Amino acid sequence: MPQKNVPAIVVGRLPLYLRTLQFLKNEGKRVTSSQELAERLGLTSAQIRKDLSYFGEFGKQGTGYAIEFLEEQLRGILNVNRQWNVFLVGVGDLGRALAHYRGFQANGFRLVALFDNAPKKIGGKVGDLTIHDTSAMPRVIAEKKLRIAILAVPAESAQAVAEQLVGLGVRAILNYAPVTLSVPPKVKVYYIDPVAALQGMTYYL
Amino acid sequence: MPQKNVPAIVVGRLPLYLRTLQFLKNEGKRVTSSQELAERLGLTSAQIRKDLSYFGEFGKQGTGYAIEFLEEQLRGILNVNRQWNVFLVGVGDLGRALAHYRGFQANGFRLVALFDNAPKKIGGKVGDLTIHDTSAMPRVIAEKKLRIAILAVPAESAQAVAEQLVGLGVRAILNYAPVTLSVPPKVKVYYIDPVAALQGMTYYL
DNA sequence: TAGATTGTTAATCGATTAACAATC
DNA sequence: TAGATTGTTAATCGATTAACAATC
Numbered sequence: 001m002p003q004k005n006v007p008a009i010v011v012g013r014l015p016l017y018l019r020t021l022q023f024l025k026n027e028g029k030r031v032t033s034s035q036e037l038a039e040r041l042g043l044t045s046a047q048i049r050k051d052l053s054y055f056g057e058f059g060k061q062g063t064g065y066a067i068e069f070l071e072e073q074l075r076g077i078l079n080v081n082r083q084w085n086v087f088l089v090g091v092g093d094l095g096r097a098l099a100h101y102r103g104f105q106a107n108g109f110r111l112v113a114l115f116d117n118a119p120k121k122i123g124g125k126v127g128d129l130t131i132h133d134t135s136a137m138p139r140v141i142a143e144k145k146l147r148i149a150i151l152a153v154p155a156e157s158a159q160a161v162a163e164q165l166v167g168l169g170v171r172a173i174l175n176y177a178p179v180t181l182s183v184p185p186k187v188k189v190y191y192i193d194p195v196a197a198l199q200g201m202t203y204y205l
Numbered sequence: 206m207p208q209k210n211v212p213a214i215v216v217g218r219l220p221l222y223l224r225t226l227q228f229l230k231n232e233g234k235r236v237t238s239s240q241e242l243a244e245r246l247g248l249t250s251a252q253i254r255k256d257l258s259y260f261g262e263f264g265k266q267g268t269g270y271a272i273e274f275l276e277e278q279l280r281g282i283l284n285v286n287r288q289w290n291v292f293l294v295g296v297g298d299l300g301r302a303l304a305h306y307r308g309f310q311a312n313g314f315r316l317v318a319l320f321d322n323a324p325k326k327i328g329g330k331v332g333d334l335t336i337h338d339t340s341a342m343p344r345v346i347a348e349k350k351l352r353i354a355i356l357a358v359p360a361e362s363a364q365a366v367a368e369q370l371v372g373l374g375v376r377a378i379l380n381y382a383p384v385t386l387s388v389p390p391k392v393k394v395y396y397i398d399p400v401a402a403l404q405g406m407t408y409y410l
Numbered sequence: 411t412a413g414a415t416t417g418t419t420a421a422t423c424g425a426t427t428a429a430c431a432a433t434c
Numbered sequence: 435t436a437g438a439t440t441g442t443t444a445a446t447c448g449a450t451t452a453a454c455a456a457t458c
Contacts, residue, residue, distance in 0.1 A: 007449075011408050015401035019383055023360070033415065041385050045415090046451050053417055061416040062458040079407040086403070097302030103383075107400045147410060148403065155228070172406035174399060178224055178308075180246050188409050190402040194379060195312045196220035197395040198291070198353065201377035202284040203216050204393050205352060212425075238439065250439090251427050258441055266440040267434040416457080423450070433440080 006054045013051055014078055016041055021071045033064035080108055086174075087113035087146050089161055090153035091121055091131050094176055098152055099126040109148070113140050134161075141168045148172045155179040162189075211259045218256055219283055221246055226276045238269035285313055291379075292318035292351050294366055295358035296326055296336050299381055303357055304331040314353070318345050339366075343373055352376045360384040367394075 020040050024032050034045035034052075041048075052058055052070075055077050059065045075081040086109050088095055095116070104111055114126060117134045124131045132140060140146070149170045153161050158177035165173065172188045175181060178196065181189050225245050229237050239250035239257075246253075257263055257275075260282050264270045280286040291314050293300055300321070309316055319331060322339045329336045337345060345351070354375045358366050363382035370378065377393045380386060383401065386394050 009449075012401075012405045014408070015398075015404035016385070018404070019401065020385075023384070035415080042387065044451060046453090047449090049415090049417060050450080057417065059416050060458055061456070062414045064415065077408065078404050079410055080404050084403070084407060093305065093307055097305060100298065100302060101399075102298055103400055104403070107404075109400065109403050148406070171410055172403070174402055174406070179228070180221070180225075182247065188406045190406055192397060192399060192402065193220075194306075194397060195308055195314065196217075196224065197379055197397065198289070198309070198314050198377070199220040199223070199283050199285050199312075200217045201353070201379070201393045201395055202289060203219070203282065205284055205376055214425075240439080249427060251429090252425090254439090254441060255426080262441065264440050265434055266432070267438045269439065414458085416455105418455090419453085421450105421452075424448090426445105426447070428445075429443085431440105431442090434438085 010051045010054060011078075013043075014074055017048065017051070018071060018074045018078065018080075021067050021074070025067050025071070030067055031064050032067055032070075034059070036064075083108050083110055084148055085110050085112045085144055085146055086148040086150055087111065087115065087141070087144075088150045088152060089115045089134065089137075089165070090151065090177075091116040091124075091126060092152065092154075095152035096126055098150060098176070099129065111150075112144055113146070115140075134164075137164070138168055141170070146170070148174070150174045150176070152176045215256045215259060216283075218248075219279055222253065222256070223276060223279045223283065223285075226272050226279070230272050230276070235272055236269050237272055237275075239264070241269075288313050288315055289353055290315050290317045290349055290351055291353040291355055292316065292320065292346070292349075293355045293357060294320045294339065294342075294370070295356060295382075296321040296329075296331060297357065297359075300355075300357035301331055303355060303381070304334065316355075317349055318351070320345075339369075342369070346373045346375070353379070355379045355381070357381045 020037055034048040037048050038045040058070050058073055088099055088111060091114050099114060114129050114131045115134045115137055116131050121131050122133045147170055149165050151158060151173050155177050158179045159181060162173060162181045162183055166183050166187050174190050176192050178193050183189060225242055239253040242253050243250040263275050263278055293304055293316060296319050304319060319334050319336045320339045320342055321336050326336050327338045352375055354370050356363060356378050360382045363384045364386060367386045367388055371388050371392050379395050381397050383398050388394060
């Protein structure tokens with residue numbers, strides 16, 4: 001349950017703190033400080049302390065933060081101290097790649113269903129998942145109580161699919177389609193567009 | 206050549222404006238307005254006008270913006286009115302997927318070289334590209350004058366590889382490794398981390 | 411105790427937005 | 435001309451940072 005009114009930009013940094021803590025733990029450390037975290041992340045220590053202060057007091061003056069403890073706290077705040085089942089819509093070029101990607105599973109996001117609307121693809125398999133027709137989405141999403149979608153359909157159909165997903169109770173969309181989606185505020189969308197990212201960098205070249 | 210001191214966040218929005226213009230053009234439109242763009246992008250029209258004003262005056266009072274003209278201007282500003290050759294380091298699970306992705310090519314970013322350090326992979330092919338040993342990077346990068354890298358190595362080696370790339374003259378890194386890179390300011394890094402993205406969304410679920 | 415580092419306040423910095431004169 | 439929309443200014447809003455008392 002979101003504590004105060006935490007800015008989205010702060011929430012977006014918490015996963016970075018979390019992964020940095022895991023990294024430090026792997027190095028055998030048990031305690032860290034806002035300064036050490038800041039160095040690793042290219043931020044200021046004040047920002048890290050301020051961000052954490054939205055959620056509670058997790059450190060000790062003079063010594064810093066117990067890594068394992070802070071890690072668990074962040075997992076709790078982010079709701080990632082559990083497994084989330086996710087599904088993918090659009091098994092094209094990109095979708096197929098995403099279905100093969102092991103990083104989701106390795107971090108508690110398990111891909112449990114694939115959908116596409118191309119008759120040729122329906123019934124096909126990617127890994128051990130079968131591609132279902134998009135017409136099966138209402139049933140499967142309800143049965144598996146899915147709330148997180150990965151969207152990898154063409155830009156032209158993304159808005160229509162997103163609307164359908166919202167109607168089916170989806171609350172978070174990781175959107176790989178290069179288009180801004182219009183959805184109700186309760187639905188969160190995160191955009192991943194590597195081409196836009198490259199175009200933003202060539203400006204400086 | 207960057208005009209004034211344009212905030213990075215503004216530069217980051219230009220690709221979104223560009224792709225929206227392409228979208229509108231595909232719909233047969235020839236003219237648009239800051240208001241129409243704003244609606245499509247979920248921004249305010251004032252922001253769009255302000256952003257564009259960093260670079261010049263591209264519209265006409267009363268009528269708005271000629272789509273094709275503004276598109277060309279933005280391409281010029283972003284330096285994407287040409288083809289860029291890019292290369293990929295790290296041909297694992299994820300790298301392989303990226304190598305197959307056609308979206309780069311389709312938008313003027315041509316993948317021209319693949320590198321990995323696993324002996325088993327060297328000499329192997331992905332599509333019509335051969336995987337080279339990372340030891341060949343200095344030669345290939347110099348020969349092909351490459352300045353844009355896509356980094357898809359494990360988090361543990363990302364920093365070391367990034368430093369090597371910087372030494373070889375790379376100026377832009379699209380980083381898929383879940384770690385913050387420390388590089389000189391002249392080198393631009395863009396981070397893509399779908400797991401962090403999902404973790405930022407589950408906060409709200 | 412002395413040194414270190416937190417959590418928090420207040421100041422600063424930067425980005426967004428409202429408003430409107432200019433003008434097509 | 436009347437209506438529409440730009441480019442820009444100034445106000446507002448929000449995020450970052452510096453500073454420091456509290457305290458381990």
